[in-house]
Structure formats: structure tokens, C-alpha cells
Amino acid sequence: MWQESRLSRLLNIEYPIVQAPMILQKPLVPLAAAVSNAGGLGSLGCAEMSINELEQRVAQLKASTDKPFNLNFFLHKPPIYRAELDDRARSLVAPFYENLNLELPADTSVTEAETFDAEKLDLLVEQNPAMVSFHFGCPQGAVVDRLKGAGIRVAATATTVSEALALERSGVEIIVAQGWEAGGHRGSFAVNYEDTGIGTMALVPQIVDAVDCLVLAAGGIGDGRAIAASTALGADGVWMGTAFLTCTETPITGIHREALLSASDEDTHLSRAFSGRPCRARRTPYSVGLAEGRPDFPEFPLMYNYSSPIKRHGIAHDDLDHQFLLYGQAAALNRERSAEQLICELVEQTNEILTAMQTLGRTSV
Template sequence: MQQGSLFFGKDPLVKELLGTELPIIQSPMAGVQDSALAIAVCQAGGLGSLPCGMLTIDTLLKEVARIKAATDKPYNLNFFCHQMPSYQQETHDKWQQLLQPFFDEFALQCSSQPNGASRMPFNHDIADALEPVSPPVISFHFGLPEKALLQRVKSWGTKVISSATTVKEALWLESHGVDAIIAQGVEAGGHRGMFLTEDITTQIGLAALLPQVVDRVNVPVIAAGGIADSRGVQAALALGASAVQVGTAYMLCHEAKTSPLHRQALKSANAEHTALTNIFSGRPARGIVNRVMKDLGYIHMSAPAFPYASIEMTQLRSVAEKHNIDDFSPLWSGQNNASCKEISAIELTKQLMAF
């Protein structure tokens, strides 16, 4: 079969939507990539993505400039759009007390940092900076920004996509004007895009979620979660997806900035065991199980709200990693990490369509 014929023969509207040669979107993965990975995927014919939720505006613009200088292909900028809660000192006091034994191991003094959260939601300041750029695609996690901000983005001609982890979330996104919906199966690595519920028992596998979403919405659906090779791509398209989003499979690619410790974990036998946890950031996210997840429990009710839980854990992570210890590192990974390859992202993107 000619590469891409199943995809574009079935849903030519998505080629118009994404402007790509292939129905492959590289998942934005904060902490393990920069523009280099996005550029490689764009050059291969997919939609490269840049995670922007932890970037300053200055760094964001520099990264976008690098993408535009390297390729004239479409690209995607990804942002969080969570509601930023207030810092609750009492909550952090309890959390720090719980973590104190770990700090004692390193003779480390835990410090309170009310302004230490690094994940900021999309806002008008970011929009001011991006308006002259008019990015081709912007994707959101945790729902959508408020109406005026969303309409501002769409006025640039930018296509807007966002993640849904349930049918209810997919219907909500469609009713609020997205151009496409990412159906995020529970297999996916990193943060769950859930925004209408905090109940992780509502999170289901892609094979169950995808056809339900496809049957209920009238916009293109992008499949995400556990897709790491051409068989996964074929299966997703057969279940009604118009495109796929692939993340974990790219984490060992040459262009990824995955740390040596994280790469080591992905290649180890421990990678077979992943779980959803909220202890690193305050929101459920899938990663390779490590010591702190086992010791505290994967989901802990005392964890501060997103993104503040990262303040204390980052302090432990920083000192532990200096000793080559990943006990306190968020080793984000999907369930299908056995398919990770140490090759160019260009080659991997082409292999995903080798059917």
C-alpha cells in the first residue's frame, strides 16, 4: 500500500487541517525535547510539536524562530490551559513533613517556594508574543483557554486541537470550537489531559475510547496512547482516527533531549512497569515506577495542586540526579515503551507509515 493512502483516501479534510504529508503528530513532551525533535518530524512529513508550557516567552520565540528557519512545513505549539490555583502554605507544610525523611537522606533542607511552579497556563501575554507569528497549529492540554483568548488564537487562522480523555470531554471540546480532538487513551505517557473530572477510574484504553469519540463528534479525531509502530498507526486509522499522535516512541531518538538517566530507565527492565501518579506535579501522569512512587503510593491525596507539587519534588530530584539516582525523577513514559528506537526521528516517522 502506498504510504499515507489509507489516511488521505479516508479523510482528506485532515490533510487540509494539518497541512502535512503524513498523518503523524509528534506528541509535545516537556523536559525531553526542544525544537530539534519538532524540526526532524516536520522534515519527515509529520507535524512536529514544541512543548511550551515550561518556556519563558523569550525562549518560546527563539525556539519558534529555529523551527521556521529550519523548515517551511507546518508545526504545532502546545500549551497548558489549567486554572492556576493559589499557593496553599498549609498544604505544603504537610507535604514537606511527609517528604522530610527523603530530604534527611541527602541532608537537604526543604525550602518553600511560593513562586517556584514552572508550568504556567496560556495567557494574553503569550498571545501578544505569538500574534505576529500566527503559528499553523496550537494544541492545548487540560481543556481550552477562556473564550476571548481562544477566539483570538483562531482569528490568526491557527488551527486549534485539544486532548480529551472521555467522550464527555470530547463533546465539550467540539462544542467550544476545536478543529480536531486528540483522543488520549490511558496508555499514553506524561500528563493526562483530563479536565472535566479528577476521577482516574474514568480513564480508559485507546481501543475503547477512540471509536466512542469518533461516533459522537463531527470533527477529525487524532488517536494517542500506546502507538509506537506502523501496526499501531494502522489499528488507530482502522478504528476511525484521522491521524495519530506519537510520543514515547520518539524519546530515544537522536534529536530528543531525554536525559541519560531517563534513557537508561526506558531501556531497562523497569520500563515494563508504568503507572499513573500525581506526586510529581499534582495531576495524574504516567511514568516508569520508581522508588518514590512506591514509597508514597502512586496517587497521594496530600499532594499539592498542580503545578505546585513539583516544587518540593524538584528539590529532591535535583540532588538525587547529581548522584545518578532516578528515585525522585518523573520518568514519563507510555505503556508501549518497548518500541523505542535509538534512531533519527526522521527515520522513525517514516517507519510509522511503512505499510
Template sequence: MNPWPDTRILDLLGIELPIIQAPMAGATGSAMVIAASNAGALGSMPAAMLSIEQLRAELNVIRQHSQHPFNVNFFCHQPPMADEQRARQWKNLLEPYYRELGADFDAPTPVSNRAPFDAAACAVVEEFCPEVVSFHFGLPEKSLLDRVKATGAKVLSSATTVDEAIWLEQHGCDAIIAMGYEAGGHRGMFLSNDLSSQVGTFALVPQMVDAVSVPVIAAGGIGDARGIVAAFALGASAVLLGTAYLFTPEAKVSASHHRALRSAKESETALTNIFTGRPARGILNRVMRELGPISPAAPAFPMAGGALMPLRAKGEADFSNLWAGQALRLGIELPTAELTRRLADEALALMSRR
């Protein structure tokens, strides 16, 4: 008999543990995905910052080293129209930092990009047939989604409100990630740009569970076994953890990000749009404090980060996005596989005492 109180995600995705390792673009590579999946969880490979060739290479490595289900995650935003005036105004706002750090203000501005899901990415999905494909910022157009589903993949996406969850179910999601306000990284919001509409995990999960018929996966502020047990008590069928996996040796984080994760307080994260143009939660640093953290001057997603790249090269910690959720102080330094098993074992032990 399966020891978990809700096995719908286990049955749907073909995994042993109701734990999903979050797809963290820039911090997650094939090594983390392989370790998480081989431990019984669902490893998740982020594709938004990879070229098609890089994505194909990573998926090849995963298939070579794991026979277990895994997830590939894509962004599905609409690329913005070019706005040279806004880009110029944004760079002018950053000019004092260029002068201070000795960066070349007059050099062409680098391009900061996150690739949306398109036909080329869909072709990679058709080539590798990952068991799960997940999306952020809604879902892709129907023709592409139909192609994904035709591979046999189960489709997940993030919702930050009940309305978004209902929309995702109506448009074909097999399960929905309830992304609470506490979560690190980019908010998955797509029906509204209003940050005041965002809901905490413990309020969001039970209302979402009541509103949709597909399984709900809790995300945001869950960093240990206690959070997993609480998520199940609220009706979730699984949990998605991101920040907890940033403490593993498989996480590809910079030295400054590594230090910040280990020293920041729970009150020292904030939502900011200055690194990409969309709200995302990260650890407060100099540029967030001095410019925002929410700045109306930031160019539309994903273009805001380009002008910050030369500054990041000169003063990394002060000008880099240090993504993390509010439960960062619960992080422990263990390899991905060991962390995954420990979280599951401790959660089951706590449930058995209830």
C-alpha cells in the same frame, strides 16, 4: 492518489503523513519539531515550561529551519490559590528524604511551575502564526481562543472521555486528540478529576469517532506501525506518538530517564500526581512506590514538584518524573526523521496487505 485511507487530517493541517509528534514539555525542543515536520509529520513544540522569551527563541529556530506546518502546545489550567498549610504538610512528608540525602530542608522551597495560556502567550501565537495550536486540559477562555483562530491556526485539544470530546467540538476544536489511558505524561482530563472515568485507547477512539463530526487523532499505547494501522481501523484520522520519540537523539531526556526507558517493563508505568499535582503516567521509581503513586497530600497542580527539586538534585532517578506510556517496550533508537518515515512506510505496507 493519496495512499492513506483517511486524509482529513492531512487536508486540514497541510501535512504529508497522519503522524503527530507529541509535545512533551521538557523533552521536546525545536530540533525534534523541525525533524518531524520536515519528514512530513506534524512537529509539536511544547510551551508550558518555557518563558515567553524562550518560546519566541524556539519558534524563531523552527521558522528558520522548516517551511512545513508545525504545532505549538499550551496548557490551559487555572493557577491554584496559594495553600501554605498544604505545601508545608507536603514538604514535611518528604523530610526523611531530605535528611537521608543531605538536602537543606530549611531552605526556601523552589517553585515548580507550568505556565497556562494567557494574553502574552497569545501574542506570540499572533506573531509567529503557527499552522496549528493545541491545548491540554480543555481550552482557554473564548476571547483568547478567538484570537488564536483569527491567526488562521487550526485548533486541537485532548479529550480523555467522549463527554470531553463533545465539549471540545462544541467550543470550536477543529480536531480532537483521543488520549487513551495508556498514554504517557499528563492526562488531559478537564471535565472530571475521577481517574476511574479514564478509558483505554481502543475503547475510546471508536466511541469518540461516533460522537463527534471533527477528525479524531488517536493517542496512547501506539508505538509502532501495527498501532497506527489499528487506530485507522477504529476510525482515527491520524495518530499522536510521544513515547516513541523519547528514544530519538533529539529527545532532551536525562541519562536516568534514558536508562529507565530502555529497561522498564510495560507493567512498570503508573499514573502519579506526586510530581506536579495532576495525574500523569511515568515509569515507576522509588518515590512513586513509597509515597503513592497517587498521594492526596500532593499540592494542587503545578505546585507539587517544588519540594521535590532539591531531592532530584541529589538522587535524580529516584525523585524525577520519568514520563512514558505503556508501549515503551516498542521504542527503537532512530533519529526523529528516520523514525517518522519508517513508521509511515511500515503502516502503509501493513494496510496494503489487508
């Protein structure tokens, strides 16, 4: 059956379903543990964690599951502050601050966001997760070799064939082929504009044909039909984020959950207005307004200095028009259930579809 894939064997998991690493207001240790315990690969988004928090969260995860799991990091470079971009960003966000009676931030030249460094690499080798994955870049060969030497599988995101080839040359074993439909930040190596990208159905088979690495399909994977389609395109597994957002183990607010459960296919768009990098999020007056004219924003993650006060206001007042809700184009398929129930349904649906396709193929000959 489909679950007996190269990915399942490589990672010693039952089903080739990876819960995409997500960063929310609260840690996702319970969700990651539940996914791993149910036979998939649970993931923690570690990009914003200090070394102390990273060690703490990994300990919590190991206490909750003895199954394999994934830790994910961003490979962004430390941002360069540019005064002219600060002036432009302030003028763009000023009307929203005035409308909400907020004060513009005094200092926007610094960020507390963590970058991936040697100290974190040392901790990963010590903690020995089944997989480490990277977003926003191509890991250096020395980093890949160090992780693989410790028996850790290495994955990274590609949004084009050329990015996939670069990852393969660096020694990455698993490529996450992230289509245009995916929720959250695009993993492009360069900061692309909001109106550029390749869809999952077009991207996956081209990357499969171009590389010898294992390939995971990401973007718009909401049910067993999409998993079966990804399998037909040559993917070794799937990388799913939005589908897990409404699981009972995911710590989102009630208004966030309601937005997901009532979502439509047209809810989201790609915007750089939140972080400085393109990410697919729910449309808001802020994200739509700042997209006009495709302005240059301060580099990731400095743009959070301007958008976070608006987001915090939205959360405090249950105001969806001023929140930052990341989800993909298939959110309308979401339902509320446990992670175990979701995985069981995905496996059942996928096997039914693939069995029916095999039967159809035999009877049509």
C-alpha cells in the same frame, strides 16, 4: 492510502503523525524540526516558556524547517496555596529528603510556571504556526476564534467523551483522544485520581462517534500496528510522544535513554506525586510511596516545589530511583533511530498492514 487523511489535508503535512509536545531538560527544537521535515507534524511544549523564550524557540524552529508545526500550552489556573496541604506534603516528602541529605524548601507558595495569557495569544497570531494545541482544559471561544481567524488550526486534549463534546462546543477543530496508556500528564479538565481513566482502544471510537471534529489517537501508539488499529477505530491520525523519546535528535541523558530502551510494559504508573496532577511516569520509590492512601497534594504546579529537589538530585547522581521520567506503556517498542527513520518505518508498517487487511477483506467475500 491512510496518509491521505483529513488531518494531512487540513495541516498540509504528508503523514497524519503528530509528535506529541514534550518538556525535557533541554529544548526540543531539533526533534520538532526533524519530524516536520520528515513529513509529520513536529511540536514544541511551550507551557513553561516565558514570552521571550517562546519567541526565541519559534524563531529557531522556523530557521530549521519551512514545514508546518504545532505549539502546545497548558490551560491550568493559577494555583491557590493552602497551608494545610503544605504541611501534609512536607510530612510526606520528609523521609526522602532525609535519606538524600536534602533540605526541605523554605517557600512552597509560589511557582514560576507560566500560564496561557493574552500576550502569548498575540504572539501566536503574529507567528502563525500551523496548529496550536491545549492541555488541561477547554480554551475559551474567544481564544479559539482569534486563532482560527488567523488561519491557525486549534487542537485540545480530551480524556472522556464529555470533555470531547465540550471542546467541540468551544470551536476546537482537532481533538486528541488521550487514552490511559499515554505517557506524561493526563489532559483531563479536572484533576483525576491515579486509578481512573479510559484506554485508547475504548476511548477513540466513542469520541469519533460523538463529535464531528477530527480525532487523533494518543496513548500506547508505538508502531505501525497501533496506527493501523487507530485508523480502523476511526481516528484521523495519531499523536505519539514516547516513540520519539529515543530518536537521535531528542536531548535526553544516557541513563534516561537506557531506561527507555530496556523498558517493560509494567514500568510506569500514574502519579500525582510529582506535579499535583496525574501523569504517567516510571515507577520510583517516591512516586509509589506517595501514592498510598491517595492523599491530597498542593495544586499543580506547586507540587513541583517538593519533588524537583529530589529530581535534580537523581539527575546529578544518575540515580533512576529519584528521577521523573515520563513515558507510556508502549515504551518497550522503542528503538534508537532518527526521527526521519522512525517516521519512514511507521509509514511502511502501517501501509503494509492496511493493505494486507484490504486484501484479506476482498478474498474473504
